Amino acid sequence: MPSTNSPRALWALVDCNNFFASCExxxxxxxxxxxxxxxxxxxxxxxxxxxxAKALGIGMGEPEFKVRELLRMHxxxxxxxxxxxxxxxxxxxMRxxxxxxxxxxxxSIDEAFVPLRxxxxxxxxxxxxEMWRRVRRWTGIGVAVGxxxxxxxxxxxxxxAKKGNGVCRLDAGPEADGILxxxxxxxxxxxxxxxDLKLRSYDIYTARQLRDADGALIRKLLGIAGTHTALELRGIPCLDAANAPMPRRSMVSSRSFGEKVRDKQYLAEALAMHASLAGERLRKETLEAGGLTVHIRTSRHGVEAFYDETASVTLARPTSSTRDLIRATARGLEAVYRPGHAYAKAGIILxxxxxxxxxPGNLLDWVNAEAVDKKCDTKLMRALDAVNRRFGxxxxxxxxEGEREAPWRVKSNRRSPRATTAWDELPMVKC
Ligand SMILES: [Mg+2]
Structure with a gap:
């Protein structure tokens, strides 16, 4: 008899193999x-x-001058x-x-999560x-699907999947236990x-051990984020786009508009908002970005001509300052904007x-006035983050970033209160 239960929802992660090198x-x-x-x-x-190149023992993030001889030899x-x-x-x-x-x-630049319900x-x-096959055929880029x-x-x-034949499914059972x-x-x-160090000191070395570890211990060691990870390993979804760990090498902030946007000013505001969100995340993780790409596009499903363009902006110096990032998005927008289109989405990639x-440092950083500017900026951003942490x-x-009620913002008038993450939306009890 066919089951009446709907199948359990799954996540797919599609990750391009050696992405930059594959593009080249x-x-x-x-x-x-x-x-x-x-x-x-x-x-x-x-x-x-x-x-x-990996097989030659060239490490990720290694300074070029250290491996120059190796690069030449091979x-x-x-x-x-x-x-x-x-x-x-x-x-x-992505398309x-x-x-x-x-x-x-x-x-991230080369990874996407796909919900399957x-x-x-x-x-x-x-x-x-099909995702594995079609991306390779249409774009020439190999992917792994988990x-x-x-x-x-x-x-x-x-x-x-990357080490095997490109697709791997992790269900509960002995095979999954082995992989974990x-x-x-x-x-x-x-x-x-x-x-990692904390877990090791408690003899937790593998994903499987973390999954099966005592919840109270994990909570004590790693707090709520670690607890979420352990639950996720048990197959209980806890992470969404907002509280997922940040990617290590590139970051995406992008979103569809609440309604179509033709006005360049609105595009600029939306991009500034993404710059602001991304800057805040960078600073939280103590990271700086070296480059930024601006991306705008119209809807794929419409009567109008499809327009999709990206522009890359080199940052004068690696930065986590929202000011620098907003300035860069404005320059990127100049390069990609064409009047007459109804834009559906805008975003940035760091x-x-x-x-x-x-x-490796830049000697000029030490001598030019920018270094002084950077110090002020760091203080300003610290103050900004402190205020926003405290007051929302x-x-x-x-x-x-424009006004809160701008038409491009996603409408969420009917959103339920964020009872677990926002102080001013806590459920109220009157007695
Ligand atoms: Mg990849």
């Missing part, structure tokens, strides 16, 4: 078997490696980063996914295969170096994320 290869078939690496802004560090093809190209290829990958499933949530969940394996009951499990499945057993706890999504001071997000904002 697209138009250079002669590089098919040669190791390829891509360098960060100012050609400082290695930020992407093809499989062949005839490695070395590229400066080409954010315009990567941004555009990424948007093609290809959108041709298969209705919701695509871009998570109802009929989609029932055919999850078929859809995963399926799991939660985002965290889908992430682990995608790592496994083989996953070091530090590789679990959201478990950073500090949490690239080349690294901790302040972790990349958006209490202090940049004028460039």
């Amino acid at each position: 290869r697209l138009f250079r078939p002669d590089l098919a078997d040669r190791p390829v690496v891509v360098l960060s802004n100012n050609d400082g560090c290695i930020v992407a490696r093809s499989n062949e 005839k490695v093809a070395v590229f400066s980063s080409n954010y315009v190209l990567y941004g555009d290829i990424a948007s093609r990958v 290809t996914l959108e041709s298969i499933v209705p919701d695509v949530e871009q998570y 109802g009929a989609l969940a029932a055919d999850a394996d078929g859809i995963a295969d 399926l799991g009951a939660t985002r965290t499990l889908a992430k682990i499945a995608s790592e496994k 057993e083989a996953t070091p706890v530090g590789d679990v999504w959201g478990i950073g170096r500090k949490s 690239y080349d994320l690294a901790a302040p001071g972790s990349r 997000r958006g209490m202090l904002r940049f004028a460039a």
